[in-house]
Amino acid sequence: MSMDREPIETRIAALVAEFAGAPGRREAPGCCQALVDAAARQAVASSEGGKRLRALLALDAYGVFAGDVPSPARDAMLDLACGIEVFQTAALVHDDIIDDSDMRRGRPSAHRALATAAHDDAVGTGLGIMLGDVLATASVAIVDRAARGLPNRDALVGAFLGMHHEVEYGQMLDLAVETAGLDDPGHLAAASLDVFRWKTASYTTIAPLELAMLAAGTHPGPARERALAVGHPLGVAFQLADDLLDVIGSSRATGKPVGGDVREGKRTVLLADALREAGPDGRAELIAAYAAPERDAATVRRVIDLFASTGAIDRSRERIAGLWRQARQAIDALGLTPDAAAALADACSRFVPADLR
Amino acid sequence: MSMDREPIETRIAALVAEFAGAPGRREAPGCCQALVDAAARQAVASSEGGKRLRALLALDAYGVFAGDVPSPARDAMLDLACGIEVFQTAALVHDDIIDDSDMRRGRPSAHRALATAAHDDAVGTGLGIMLGDVLATASVAIVDRAARGLPNRDALVGAFLGMHHEVEYGQMLDLAVETAGLDDPGHLAAASLDVFRWKTASYTTIAPLELAMLAAGTHPGPARERALAVGHPLGVAFQLADDLLDVIGSSRATGKPVGGDVREGKRTVLLADALREAGPDGRAELIAAYAAPERDAATVRRVIDLFASTGAIDRSRERIAGLWRQARQAIDALGLTPDAAAALADACSRFVPADLR
Structure with a gap:
């Protein structure tokens, strides 16, 4: 239920x-x-x-x-x-x-x-x-x-304050990534995934799971470990899916226009993957597009085409599916009854659209 | 000690x-x-x-x-x-x-x-x-x-979070006062004193006293009441003294140039008192000075002269001395030994320069 x-x-x-x-x-x-x-x-x-x-x-x-x-x-x-x-x-x-x-x-x-x-x-x-x-x-x-x-009063408050701190740190990292150059795409992908861990997964999936386990009486050490095992891949998959839906659109109303992140020049894992796989011309085109103060509709469409042709969109799909599998396996490793594991997987599935799992 | x-x-x-x-x-x-x-x-x-x-x-x-x-x-x-x-x-x-x-x-x-x-x-x-x-x-x-x-763990955390909230509210009030007109000086003085209560006294004097009493085992109700009785007048006197020293200068190094608040156009109780007591010409001059986007050195000097000639500076001295007396009487009403009361008064005296008490 x-x-x-x-x-x-x-x-x-x-x-x-x-x-x-x-x-x-x-x-x-x-x-x-x-x-x-x-x-x-x-x-x-x-x-x-x-x-x-x-x-x-x-x-x-x-x-x-x-x-x-x-x-x-x-x-x-x-x-x-x-x-x-x-x-x-x-x-x-x-x-x-x-x-x-x-x-x-x-x-x-x-x-x-x-x-x-x-x-x-x-x-x-x-x-x-x-x-x-x-x-x-x-x-x-x-x-x-x-x-x-x-139960676990001290650990509950500690985990909640720790979550505040992680998100604040993640927002700082995000600002730092936005000032980073585009000349090292491998680095950019790693840094973006790091931002997702701290700025998003921290309070989106890790903390809700950790607080629930603590409130249910799980000891703080295991609660933290298990919340990370499930919540880290799940939360990163959630953010990757959000970024992917921004460029491929979605049947669901996300309330955001397609390509909004590209128009705003946001550094994403998609961009990093596209830069890494693009030939010299494509890479130069992407760097020029993101170096400009603004990107018009034609540029946004062209960037999204490059995300597709370089395989960056497929790479994001693979990343998301792989992270979902990882979260799912972590749920199975919790030692719950099959019904309970299915209920938890169901709750977690809200974070990743069915066609991306 | x-x-x-x-x-x-x-x-x-x-x-x-x-x-x-x-x-x-x-x-x-x-x-x-x-x-x-x-x-x-x-x-x-x-x-x-x-x-x-x-x-x-x-x-x-x-x-x-x-x-x-x-x-x-x-x-x-x-x-x-x-x-x-x-x-x-x-x-x-x-x-x-x-x-x-x-x-x-x-x-x-x-x-x-x-x-x-x-x-x-x-x-x-x-x-x-x-x-x-x-x-x-x-x-x-x-x-x-x-x-x-x-002791009083719950009340300590509650008082500390309440202090955060009061300062945040006080900062909002301060922003609101800065947008208020200068046509009702009585109102401006009351509003400024209200800002001092929430933005300054809250964490400068009330919370330190309340947290100390709670940590010493005083029950939360009396701790709050006594901290307010001493800390509210003391904290407001502290801020009034700070604003006054900004215009009359100080033998101590405050690290701030004389007249800084006037140059920045800050709404203060001094300004409110001057507006209230000034004749039509002085009032018009003050309003024009504060309506301008900037105030040069000559205007700052002229405003400070008006603060003096209207009696606003004397009025601030009276307010500060009166609030200090009120804090001192509240200390005497705490039922401490004479030595303890003297020690507390000594600790409180750091907030109001000796020549303004």
């Missing part, structure tokens, strides 16, 4: 209202009330519209490892799962400032919405930085309280 | 190295090592050079409330005090991005130093946002671990 999203959505809204509003529910001085209200509304708005993949994995994995657990612990686990989602919102608010992104989930990004409210771009960015901080603090407060009602 | 700064400085360096470096002490991929190293070095550099007023207050207050406590608890309290300082560093890194400040404590601000390392302003700002996040996460991890060895 797999969790549905509605109780997660309802609980996130309640937790954000509880932990991310004005301290002590106080009113701001008159001149500031409008902007403070705008920030509180934005905390709620930015928290809406996620797919809740991370909370669903945490809750489904908890079902597998803990079985049918009665209410106080089950409620605490729900809050733990929501804490991961609130952290994600915090990270996305800061990401959108760093990437200068105007839109998120089909709406204005938080700092843009706040710039509109303040009639001032710099104030909007400042309020956005603070909103990310407020949500990050709220996520820790949510998890700190939830952990008090669960 | 009052703490000295050296053990604090040494311990902060060790804690930042432990909690704010690359996760798991790993190496970054080659292309990224230089920037990741620069960020790690900046975490240490940004942590240096503080006056450690907050850690000193926490440790001295702990001495007053807990007496002579043996080592494991005393070490945990030192880490708690250092956690406040690491949080301050995190907040200053984000503040400097929000205020677009190039310098901090006589050196390049974190995001500027990282922009130099990356040869890219946007990447420097992005790394700066993440460095602030890393340090904020580190501060919680430090306090979470320290609290395990102290």
Whole structure:
């Protein structure tokens, strides 16, 4: 039995209202009330519209490892799962400032919405930085309280803070990769996969599995080891699939136009593989395309053609399928009953589209 | 006996190295090592050079409330005090991005130093946002671990996270005040004093006192109430004194040029009081000076003259002296022995220069 999203959505809204509003529910001085209200509304708005993949994995994995657990612990686990989602919102608010992104989930990004409210771009960015901080603090407060009602309290809080740190480090790595040259594609591929480990797999798959196992009473050492064995390949496959769907399109609505990553000049494993396999002309063409400040629609199409003709797209398919197999084998090695292993594999399968597994 | 700064400085360096470096002490991929190293070095550099007023207050207050406590608890309290300082560093890194400040404590601000390392302003700002996040996460991890060895563990972590939230809210209020008009000086003064409560007093005086009392075993309710009674007036007096010294100068080296706040157009209580007491001409002159995008040296001098002639400077002196008396009376109402009360008053007196008390 797999969790549905509605109780997660309802609980996130309640937790954000509880932990991310004005301290002590106080009113701001008159001149500031409008902007403070705008920030509180934005905390709620930015928290809406996620797919809740991370909370669903945490809750489904908890079902597998803990079985049918009665209410106080089950409620605490729900809050733990929501804490991961609130952290994600915090990270996305800061990401959108760093990437200068105007839109998120089909709406204005938080700092843009706040710039509109303040009639001032710099104030909007400042309020956005603070909103990310407020949500990050709220996520820790949510998890700190939830952990008090669960086994392995210290390890739960430690793992959650470790996850914050890993994502922050991964975002730094990502910024460093964006400044790296394109003259060593092998290196670029390795560095991009490293970014996926820290910036994405950390909180997308590793932490949800680790927190679920800890909350179910697994000792911290084995919980960490097993969460990494399953979650590392799974989370990297998830990001590779996301990047691949960006260039090959998808029957599902991803909410993103095809080729968006290419247009933005994002360094991806696809690009690294294409650079490595391209002949001198193709490589020169790719480097020129990515060195330019912008890429028009024709260039985007040409780059995607090179991704296909160099075999980079096939290489990504192979990588994704191989990582999925690795995650699947790690699940089989957990010593679960066949039914439990199938349930966990099912929960994990949300991260990789069926035709890429 | 009052703490000295050296053990604090040494311990902060060790804690930042432990909690704010690359996760798991790993190496970054080659292309990224230089920037990741620069960020790690900046975490240490940004942590240096503080006056450690907050850690000193926490440790001295702990001495007053807990007496002579043996080592494991005393070490945990030192880490708690250092956690406040690491949080301050995190907040200053984000503040400097929000205020677009190039310098901090006589050196390049974190995001500027990282922009130099990356040869890219946007990447420097992005790394700066993440460095602030890393340090904020580190501060919680430090306090979470320290609290395990102290009484009132849950309340300690709760108070520390509450302090994060208050400062973040205060920074939002501050941004809102900066966008407010100058047509209602009474309102502006009230709003500025409100910013001081949340953005400054919260972590400068209230939290150090509250954490010290909790760590000494005071029940959470009374600890909060007493920390507010002393810390709220004391922290507001501290910020008023800081703003006043900016315009009247100081025999001590504050590291800031006289009139810096005026040049930057900062909304202060001094400005609000001057606007309220000025005649129509003076008020128009002040509004014009603050409406301009920049203020030159002659305008700064003229504004400071108006602060003096309208009585705003005297009004700030009265406010500071009154708040100091209020803090002093709150100390006397704590029911300490005369020696203990004198020691606490001594620790608190660091926040208000003797000639303003």
